[in-house]
Amino acid sequence: MPQTFPGAACEVVIVNYNAGPVLTEAVRAILPCPSVREVIVVDNRSQDGSVEHLESALPGETRLRVIRNSGNLGFAAGCNTAMAFFQSPYQLFINPDCLVDPLSIGEMIGTLELNPDAGMAGPLLVNTDGSEQSGGRRGVPTPWRSFVRAFGLSRFSNRYPRLFSDFLMHKEPLPDRPIDIEAISGACMLVRNRALLEVGPLDAGYFMHCEDLDWCMRFRQRGWKILFVPEARVVHYLGACSRSRPIFVEWHKHKGMMRFYRKFFRHQYPGVLMWLVALGVWLRFGVLVLYYLGQRLGRALGA
Numbered sequence: 001m002p003q004t005f006p007g008a009a010c011e012v013v014i015v016n017y018n019a020g021p022v023l024t025e026a027v028r029a030i031l032p033c034p035s036v037r038e039v040i041v042v043d044n045r046s047q048d049g050s051v052e053h054l055e056s057a058l059p060g061e062t063r064l065r066v067i068r069n070s071g072n073l074g075f076a077a078g079c080n081t082a083m084a085f086f087q088s089p090y091q092l093f094i095n096p097d098c099l100v101d102p103l104s105i106g107e108m109i110g111t112l113e114l115n116p117d118a119g120m121a122g123p124l125l126v127n128t129d130g131s132e133q134s135g136g137r138r139g140v141p142t143p144w145r146s147f148v149r150a151f152g153l154s155r156f157s158n159r160y161p162r163l164f165s166d167f168l169m170h171k172e173p174l175p176d177r178p179i180d181i182e183a184i185s186g187a188c189m190l191v192r193n194r195a196l197l198e199v200g201p202l203d204a205g206y207f208m209h210c211e212d213l214d215w216c217m218r219f220r221q222r223g224w225k226i227l228f229v230p231e232a233r234v235v236h237y238l239g240a241c242s243r244s245r246p247i248f249v250e251w252h253k254h255k256g257m258m259r260f261y262r263k264f265f266r267h268q269y270p271g272v273l274m275w276l277v278a279l280g281v282w283l284r285f286g287v288l289v290l291y292y293l294g295q296r297l298g299r300a301l302g303a
Helices: 020-032 052-055 077-086 102-114 143-150 194-197 209-222 245-267 271-302
Strands: 009-015 034-042 064-068 090-094 098-100 118-126 189-190 224-234
Touching: 009 020, 020 034, 020 052, 020 098, 020 102, 034 052, 034 077, 034 090, 034 098, 052 064, 052 209, 064 077, 090 098, 090 194, 098 102, 102 118, 102 189, 102 224, 118 194, 118 209, 143 194, 143 271, 189 194, 209 224, 245 271
Parallel strands: 009 034, 009 090, 034 064, 118 224
Antiparallel strands: 090 189, 098 224, 118 189
């Protein structure tokens, strides 16, 4: 049972875009947590009735606030929309396809309460079968680390760990206590409000993907630690909100990746290497587009 900290409340922010029934499941899972002051659902003009389903399922819920944007602003801008309503020491940003145990929220809040130099905490993200999901704990995917992963060079990490280590850490032994890491996943991030005010909001130049890495970089640049809390478990239905439009998602993922590289590593790597990195990123995108188009064609021919 996590230690309780009176007054250590949080707002929960969920950006929704056609998430379907999982949105209601996510909110219902969170509301029993006594630390949650308010759940703020920011809807980016969904067309699937997910917000209407939520409101009909929880009529008169005083801790639920729904903000309706006039269009799909993306994840970062959607999160930033909620910031005008923050009153608590902490804010929990989660995806609508996450099921958060109320005890896990208490674990993360308790971890930040006990570590005043930490500005952000993330949980152990698990798949529906209980296995650890990639991305919940990771290093920053620098251009070199991405090159190592793309070409399978991480197999040399046992001999040369500093040179060939993978930035994804989910295959490493699970720590038995919270640890300081470089980055966590934007699927579930607990943020200290004081640190947020110092670092600033999410970069709305990212539509979706990589804005979490950007935020982690900026938190660390300001001297705030980022903690991975293995005792806090969150089930993440990976991709549940994006399966219907994979090419759209991949476009913004790769575009965000290039924005991230240019923003933080442009002056650390030779120009030729950055051009090669860009070429690799867009070649990968092209391969994925062909793959998804092939799947679509296969389904059409089989119909």
